Amino acid sequence: MRDHNTIIVWLREDLRLGDHPAFEAAVRAGGAVVPVFVWSPEEEGRWAAGGASRWWLHHSLARMEEALAGCGSRLVIRAGPVAETLQALCKETGARMVHCSRRYGPVGAAQETRVTETLHAAGVTLRRFWVLLYEAELIATGQGTPYQVFTPFWRRCLAQGEPRMPLPRVTRLPAPARWPAGVALASLGLMPKMAWAGGISRAWTPGEAGAQAALREFIREAKRVENYPADRDVPAVVGTSRLSPYLHFGEIGPHTVWHAVRGAAKTGGEAYLRQLGWREFAQHLLHHFPHTAERPLRADYGYFPWREDALGLRAWQRGQTGYPIIDAGMRQLWETGWMHNRVRMIVASFLVKDLLIAWQAGAAWFWDTLVDADLANNTMGWQWAGGCGADAAPYFRVFNPVLQGEKFDTQGDYVKRYVPELAHVPARWIHKPWLMPELELAAAGVILGKQYPAPIIGHTAARIRALEALTRMQKAARAQTK
Numbered sequence: 192m193r194d195h196n197t198i199i200v201w202l203r204e205d206l207r208l209g210d211h212p213a214f215e216a217a218v219r220a221g222g223a224v225v226p227v228f229v230w231s232p233e234e235e236g237r238w239a240a241g242g243a244s245r246w247w248l249h250h251s252l253a254r255m256e257e258a259l260a261g262c263g264s265r266l267v268i269r270a271g272p273v274a275e276t277l278q279a280l281c282k283e284t285g286a287r288m289v290h291c292s293r294r295y296g297p298v299g300a301a302q303e304t305r306v307t308e309t310l311h312a313a314g315v316t317l318r319r320f321w322v323l324l325y326e327a328e329l330i331a332t333g334q335g336t337p338y339q340v341f342t343p344f345w346r347r348c349l350a351q352g353e354p355r356m357p358l359p360r361v362t363r364l365p366a367p368a369r370w371p372a373g374v375a376l377a378s379l380g381l382m383p384k385m386a387w388a389g390g391i392s393r394a395w396t397p398g399e400a401g402a403q404a405a406l407r408e409f410i411r412e413a414k415r416v417e418n419y420p421a422d423r424d425v426p427a428v429v430g431t432s433r434l435s436p437y438l439h440f441g442e443i444g445p446h447t448v449w450h451a452v453r454g455a456a457k458t459g460g461e462a463y464l465r466q467l468g469w470r471e472f473a474q475h476l477l478h479h480f481p482h483t484a485e486r487p488l489r490a491d492y493g494y495f496p497w498r499e500d501a502l503g504l505r506a507w508q509r510g511q512t513g514y515p516i517i518d519a520g521m522r523q524l525w526e527t528g529w530m531h532n533r534v535r536m537i538v539a540s541f542l543v544k545d546l547l548i549a550w551q552a553g554a555a556w557f558w559d560t561l562v563d564a565d566l567a568n569n570t571m572g573w574q575w576a577g578g579c580g581a582d583a584a585p586y587f588r589v590f591n592p593v594l595q596g597e598k599f600d601t602q603g604d605y606v607k608r609y610v611p612e613l614a615h616v617p618a619r620w621i622h623k624p625w626l627m628p629e630l631e632l633a634a635a636g637v638i639l640g641k642q643y644p645a646p647i648i649g650h651t652a653a654r655i656r657a658l659e660a661l662t663r664m665q666k667a668a669r670a671q672t673k
């Protein structure tokens with residue numbers, strides 16, 4: 192039976208029932224609500240979900256199916272082009288209104304434009320709901336231009352006042368008289384064909400309940416938020432919230448996190464909320480500069496003489512560079528689908544500066560392996576490392592992987608967890624085993640080049656090469672503008 196009061200809620204990166212403006216408004220409208228998820232990787236192009244994200248999405252959708260059943264509802268899953276699929280569903284149900292949460296960036300925005308036009312032609316309205324604390328397109332400098340530096344951006348956001356309070360959780364969703372058909376979740380083929388996700392499934396519990404548990408632990412049980420300013424840079428301890436995949440898939444909204452931290456933290460809260468600010472900044476940048484997912488924000492970096500180095504890239508991906516802090520980070524990523532922020536910065540710098548491999552290659556690997564792969568955050572993080580983004584680390588500041596390891600993993604506990612070959616190497620040598628006297632190395636059970644590689648490149652020479660490449664780029668860019 193077709194009912195014009197029915198509203199379709201098109202779910203995207205908002206897989207939750209708590210603080211969900213699109214659901215809340217649909218329930219308030221009083222008619223039936225049909226929750227829909229449309230799988231269309233072709234439309235996402237090269238930014239279709241990578242392997243780790245697909246694993247997460249599968250579990251997240253399964254939790255969403257259960258949660259909706261608890262509200263007397265269902266999740267209708269379909270595969271195909273989004274606009275046409277939603278149009279067909281509107282025809283089948285009689286719905287004249289579709290609600291969705293916004294998605295910034297080239298893919299999400301193009302999708303919204305197409306869906307709006309297609310539905311409009313069929314007499315259906317797409318109503319889009321805000322998703323950020325401070326919406327990316329509403330924040331502007333005094334001249335009306337986008338921000339490119341974080342601190343004034345965040346100051347401007349905070350000047351708007353506190354973000355709104357989270358909405359109450361949806362507990363009942365009126366069902367339509369007849370449900371439109373959907374496909375089974377398993378038919379989307381999101382789960383890996385080979386069993387590589389064991390470590391990831393031990394490390395994570397996708398879904399809204401997992402998100403709430405992570406938030407509870409962060410603010411209440413372990414009091415991690417209070418120690419956040421000191422612990423957030425120490426990869427060997429669990430000092431951060433590990434909410435990134437939940438925030439990316441929208442299993443928890445930023446308003447919920449914001450107010451929970453505000454209400455609970457005596458200390459440490461400001462530092463944490465500032466990180467949520469970086470997330471907002473990344474969305475702001477991707478919204479205003481959508482080309483930056485592929486190309487540098489600073490156009491002169493288009494002339495950078497990157498190297499093709501398949502062996503170097505492979506050694507980096509596999510955690511076999513011979514630099515323990517790099518290898519530990521890359522193995523943490525492979526094993527758990529996540530890497531500590533400080534180590535992300537160090538491994539990214541190593542790829543683009545020591546190996547002179549284009550940041551896009553690193554971004555692509557992260558895209559496939561991170562459970563929190565997020566186009567806005569990943570693009571900003573990689574352009575930061577490559578020196579070519581907004582508010583980026585200057586390219587001439589080259590991280591020394593030994594000193595970075597010694598500074599942030601003083602005792603080598605993080606390295607030893609992910610590089611067990613070095614378990615018996617004393618703290619003094621853990622970040623530079625190739626300098627260790629041979630007898631001591633043998634006593635620790637390591638033969639360089641056998642159990643663990645010698646460094647694939649000398650850092651001092653690599654640094655000089657990186658600076659020369661920067662000079663070449665600057666010359667090439669200047670020649671072009673003459």
Ligand SMILES: Cc1cc2nc3c(=O)[nH]c(=O)nc-3n(C[C@H](O)[C@H](O)[C@H](O)COP(=O)(O)OP(=O)(O)OC[C@H]3O[C@@H](n4cnc5c(N)ncnc54)[C@H](O)[C@@H]3O)c2cc1C
Pocket residue numbers: 423431432433434435436438439466467469470471473530531532533535536539557561563564565566568569570571572573576
């Ligand atoms: C090269 C590189 C690539 C990155 N790729 C991603 C990515 O694909 N997805 C992703 O979510 N983050 C990415 N980050 C940012 C950051 O590393 C992660 O957000 C953070 O490590 C997630 O862990 P957490 O939830 O425990 O963070 P917490 O320290 O607990 O921070 C809370 C939340 O704030 C946000 N946040 C924290 N730091 C940043 C940051 N530097 N930039 C933007 N948002 C931030 C995240 O949403 C995070 O969940 C990248 C950073 C770098 C340097």
